[in-house]
Amino acid sequence: MNGVRFNHLLGLEGMSREAITEILDSAEAFLEVLERPIPKVPSLRGVTIANLFFEPSTRTRISFELAEKRLSADVTNFSSSNSSLVKGETMLDTARNIEAMKVDVVVIRHFAQGAPHFLADRISASIINAGDGAHEHPTQALLDMLTLKHQIGALDGLKVLILGDIAHSRVARSNIWGLRTLGASVKVCGPLALMPREVEEMGVEITHDLNEALAWCDVVNVLRLQLERQQEGLIPSLRDYQRSFGLTRKRLEMAGGDKVIMHPGPMNRGVEIDSDVADGSGSVILRQVTYGVAVRMAVLYLISGGERIIE
Amino acid sequence: MNGVRFNHLLGLEGMSREAITEILDSAEAFLEVLERPIPKVPSLRGVTIANLFFEPSTRTRISFELAEKRLSADVTNFSSSNSSLVKGETMLDTARNIEAMKVDVVVIRHFAQGAPHFLADRISASIINAGDGAHEHPTQALLDMLTLKHQIGALDGLKVLILGDIAHSRVARSNIWGLRTLGASVKVCGPLALMPREVEEMGVEITHDLNEALAWCDVVNVLRLQLERQQEGLIPSLRDYQRSFGLTRKRLEMAGGDKVIMHPGPMNRGVEIDSDVADGSGSVILRQVTYGVAVRMAVLYLISGGERIIE
Amino acid sequence: MNGVRFNHLLGLEGMSREAITEILDSAEAFLEVLERPIPKVPSLRGVTIANLFFEPSTRTRISFELAEKRLSADVTNFSSSNSSLVKGETMLDTARNIEAMKVDVVVIRHFAQGAPHFLADRISASIINAGDGAHEHPTQALLDMLTLKHQIGALDGLKVLILGDIAHSRVARSNIWGLRTLGASVKVCGPLALMPREVEEMGVEITHDLNEALAWCDVVNVLRLQLERQQEGLIPSLRDYQRSFGLTRKRLEMAGGDKVIMHPGPMNRGVEIDSDVADGSGSVILRQVTYGVAVRMAVLYLISGGERIIE
Incomplete structure (x- = not known):
């Protein structure tokens, strides 16, 4: 393990193929550690x-925490479920304080896009973005890519469909950047109101016809539908959404061929994905979770210098 | 330490005398560790x-957490104080995810009866029931039994009175199963509205006359009165409850003889138990708390294979 | 490290010069540890x-937690943000229970003045006061003194101004006790409505003229203004407060001479302190945070017997 050095993991936009590959290779080593x-x-x-979560999270926080503890780090958690900051202090002051306590790495989830980048410019601790607004969620995309590498092999030329609410999805954005860098083709499919305009500039094809998209792809990454989208008037009803964009066994059979089925969780079973698909033969959804711990171990290890051997 | 193997601790119903005895014997060894x-x-x-608490808890969560840390385990906590599940995900998906992160043991408290059993059938991690609805709370009953064994010796033939809100008490239920298996006699006493019908089928005598019950017993296990029972109309007033079923020094003196006084906590002093009883000579209430850590260490140790020696 | 032994750290009132000096000397050793x-x-x-926080806190809780983990202690956290106690249990019962679980040290923050002292009289675990009502916050004052010792050297004869809401400030009280014991002169400055009468009995001079006070002092310790003071009618408006008592670069220049600028955080930038002062050359605000971890390590170490060497 050598070569690429990085002080922060803020996003996959602009990250080199070499750097992504190094993280994935290192994660392979940690997958073996997890089997011991x-x-x-x-x-x-x-x-x-320090795990600073300014937005509610269960699985990502626990995944990072387990990765940290399995690397024998000392861990402290801070959660603020409401969007106002602690006693009116600015996020920068909070972060500077935590830095002054000699914290080496800050894992941050924040409702505001760019919050991790803002901190990375201003404090000396390493920053890992655990999700910022609708912007990036790089460790999720890295675990998705590790899962595909394990399941399929090379990502070059792989056809990946991302299905659902693309507009509000940091998972989609990070996956698009990473998959494109590793040579995969990406299509996105979802309702018009949930489709951001800039996605085409990212080298991605848009479709609103799920059947056509399924016929094309090797892999479907199904995004969680935030149920509040209905209240916001962005989708007519869950039932309508399910009818047009829900991934069902029947649809997959019509499309033909074995597909790899992914979902970042938590799932709305019966809305964006049916249970017989989520629990069916092509699903790698739980494997994604396992690989998530290994990817986070690798990122933490490399960001901390990666000099000590994995004993 | 050998013999009985178990993968889960879901309840004391149906657990053999041999298994209960092995846990209590192992807990003795850990009591010695706690004195080092x-x-x-x-x-x-x-x-x-992973400690998953879907219902608020302070002491049980801390007791498990300390037991886990004194065994050098890696610990992650998840608490959800509201009854709705995380982002609408099913409890099974939450648990499967935690399992996929290579968690070995899940300690779960849940407001729904049977939740731990449901998970034990579906995931491979070991499940420890830390209280499910009004059903079972096995580690509480085990610590109660360990306390009595230490205080009195053999449980065979011991006369134990459980006093209070039997209908809503998982502590009562687990104690009844465990005590009966170890040969103790159990009576329950409380108001009619807080007395479940099925308790007689568990081999337990019901009485509504506290004085008579006190004259009979060697041990009184006083249950916490949930103050919301009054709002539900199940008891007329706290004052009335106290007058009929509150454990007072005067009542104990009338009954004669030394009694062992237990309470699972937290206590409503002046309601179900008076302070001079709670803090008096027969009280083992704080010793229960100490033994609770040892019992939980024993359960965690045995459930994890119990093969490594206690160094 | 030898000499003074103490079982609790409840406040700096009445603490000897020798004891304070021993803590500060020990903290120097831990500052070196933090550089390794x-x-x-x-x-x-x-x-x-056990860290028991009956009042919201981020930085103090994290500072204690990091100090504890860097000393290799086992840590459990309990937070209760609302003032009612857990399920109606008394704080004493909560603490007795935690003691029965063989907890060695209890770090407690409580909204009620005297809560740590009450516990120290009744349980055998060591108690560290992490802030009780408007009474004392001894580790904050100790870290302030360590910062000054590092920055300036001896505290004898040093002129320290404490600026702001003295009436509601445990930070002010603990600083006054400690600074006076170590030979510093202390003045307090703030609006009449936020000035307690008894402060003069502590050997402290009161002024309401900030310019005069600034001309006198070597050090300004700026207190946080709780924004609810305005709703309580104790200050006319934040703007008025800022105009009379806000620390600005202009005011400091008028006073002449280099001043050391301190703030316990979290800061209301633009209210009690301006950003160019907080981030300016005289500011030691972030250094206070670093020294806070070292001071807490020292207190924890000494309170636990201080017999094992710092390896």
């Missing part, structure tokens, strides 16, 4: 990590 | 435990 | 610490 009887290494002993 | 200058053993190093 | 590549010592291995 004692899945723990002392690599980050004495490294202090 | 450094009360910590490496038994569960590298074992990952 | 692996800033962690095994001093408190096997020691269990």
